[in-house]
Amino acid sequence: MSEQTPYEKLGVNEAASFEEIQAAKNRLTQEYSNDVKTVEAIEAAYDSIIMERLKLRQEGRIKVPDRIRFAERQRETPPTPPPLSLDNSPSWLQQFIDTPSSRDLLWPTGIFLGLALLVNFSGTDSSSISVLLALGVFANIYFLNRKENKFGRALLITLAGLFLGVALGWGIGQLLQGANLPGDVSQSFIGMAIFFLFWLSSSFLR
Known part of the structure; x- marks a missing residue:
């Protein structure tokens, strides 16, 4: 030929x-x-x-x-986009920061959003708020522990988020004190702040 x-x-x-x-x-x-x-x-x-x-x-x-x-x-095969990584970040930061997939974000987002809404609608019922906070603590420990299987670390991060959430929610309540907010609304700020920090820690911390 x-x-x-x-x-x-x-x-x-x-x-x-x-x-x-x-x-x-x-x-x-x-x-x-x-x-x-x-x-x-x-x-x-x-x-x-x-x-x-x-x-x-x-x-x-x-x-x-x-x-x-x-x-x-x-x-020819189409090029695949490079996966998101923290390779350019400091090594000490890589030990704490996680890059979750959309599937990994789904459960924490749904659970903590639901708990925050329940706290918001629970009113002045302190027992209901305590139960919801306890559920949030257990959920946060579970999500953190399943990543690295380090229960102690998950517990410490959860407790830190709990205390920071109380401080953050209380601070927001103090800033809005002039608006004559009822006590149940102040409690709602604290609850939502706690669950927001729980969501951040369970989603983006190891």
Whole structure:
């Protein structure tokens, strides 16, 4: 086949349409599928014809359909985006910060959002608020512990979030004290602050 022109290798004439060239190339590729060298020669002949016709297209002499592609381009796989990582961050920060997937964020978001809403609607019922806070503490410990299997670390982070949440919620209540807010609303600020910190810690801390 080396002495033949690209058209002769595919068994078509120079006036053949793109569909006829494509069909001939596919037919010969299937026929010689067990002969690697012959298949490569067929694809090279096809590419040579396409290159020639693309050149003619640039000169405005013919029109090449957009669906025509080279064999090499058909085998190319699309590049995959690099995964999100903390490789450029300090090593000490990598020990504490986690990069959760959307699935990992789903459960903590749903649970702590639900608990925050329940606290908001519980009113002045201190027993209900205490039960909801206890559920939040256990949930936060569970989500943190399942990442590294370090119960002590999960407990310390949860307690820190609890105390910081109380301080944050109380501080917000003090700032809004002039608005004459009832006591149940102040408790709601504290509860929502705690569950917000629980969500942050369970989602983005190891």
